[in-house]
Amino acid sequence: MSKPSLPQGTRDFNAATVQKRQFIFKTIQSVFETYGFQPLETPAMENLETLMGKYGEEGDKLIFKILNNGLDNPQKKQQTLEGLEKLFAGKTSTALTERALRYDLTIPFARYVAMNHGSLNFPFKRYQIQPVWRADRPQKGRYREFYQCDADVVGSESLLNEVDLVAVYLTAFQKLNLPVEVKINNRKILLALAQICGGEDKLIDLTIAIDKLDKIGWDKVKEELQNKKFSEAQQKIIQNYLTIEGNNTEKLKQLSILMGNNEVGLKGIEEINYVLDYHVQTGMDKHLVADFTLARGLNYYTGIIFEVKAIEAEMGSIGGGGRYNDLTSLFGVPNIAGVGISFGVDRIYDVMEEKNLFPSTIDQTTHILFFNLGEQETKAAYLQMMQLRDKKIACEIYPEKSKFDKQFKYAEKKGIPNVIIIGTEELAKNECTVKNIITGKQTTVSLSDLSNFEF
């Protein structure tokens, strides 16, 4: 038998890690609830059909597919072989795989809304905290199983939702004590740029090239634009667009000049202005950065888009989202607008761990260890322990009669601050010895007073 191991890109979480992760989950959850979002859970697996084609070509490749059961059935051999042929032709085949693990929380949510739109109370606000899976190659800040925390509003076109979601982001990160900036852009502006550069059909090429700017620099972007048949004049426009600098007001002003009288572009600017202006009064505008190079890979976004970046941290985005105008039409239910955001818990964890931002108070462990000093003594100790547990004090008793040395070490390693010793002498006098491991202070307490003792 070989050594046990984990699938690539997955992890076990020990007690300390779980407690820190729970801290993040609880913080985000409580903010979601404070803003009027209600929980939803969907299955780990979806029909493959539900997921395919929603995340672009790259995304489709990264979906974890589940092999059908019963493929060894001789009666279905023909079907299975045909399925394999399709597979080698680069297509998916329901003969081989009908289900897949969810890739994000947004599409399953859209599927849910499409299935239940008749009975939902619009505008419908839901939050969802569940793992997602991607068949990506793991590296720093990238796992094959990770959690997303999503909040979405559907059935409302109001920009007030965008305003509110910005506040959700900034409130949550403030509570986590993690300094961030929220980048904001608008797909309408990118669309306008594409129009100005010769056609909407260039939007995708354009966004992909723009998205790479801060990584590969302008020269490489220019090269890529050249390859995608953008003319010199168009490249010049794009360069002007990308080199817009200054504070938010200045940037937007320059952009509006560049957009000229392009209707979509001006609308996009107006929307960003609306959100920024709204947050002047909350003071949150300080953490908002208009960034016209922000593109976001998912092409279902149609309006304002967000991305959250931890300040002074070597980490990709720790959250993202935006407005999608018609996501449910993918599932046959048109005209339900929505906007949503997502938190990447695993990356948030990594950044917080790196910067040592977890409060020390979240380590939760046993409060009192009862020593095991023999059959009679332990029985008496057990009764005392149950009384303390009734008072919600976390207690445990060492299960084996062992040397003091060993029992002390156990308490110390587990971070248990108090031990209670009931030995033959104590038992005879109906007493116990309470010892605080940290201070070393030792007190004799009568058994009848123990439940009132201040630990």
Add this chain to the structure above:
RNA sequence: GAGGGCGUAGCUCAGUAGGUUAGAGCGACAGUUUGUGGAUCUGUAGGUCGUGGGUUCGAGACCCAUCGUUCUCCCCA
């Protein structure tokens, strides 16, 4: 999908140009101490050097393959 780094004891690693029986620190266990720990000292256990081939008189070291892991690019949370 493309390209690098690394796999030696439970953990962190050393192992010099290939040369006898593969080492250290920490940890674990035991004793010093059958009811007061954290220290010191002493001792004990623990390794098919990821796996499979090859080169060589001789391989932990060199070559090939393979698996695992990690990082970068692509893409993304």
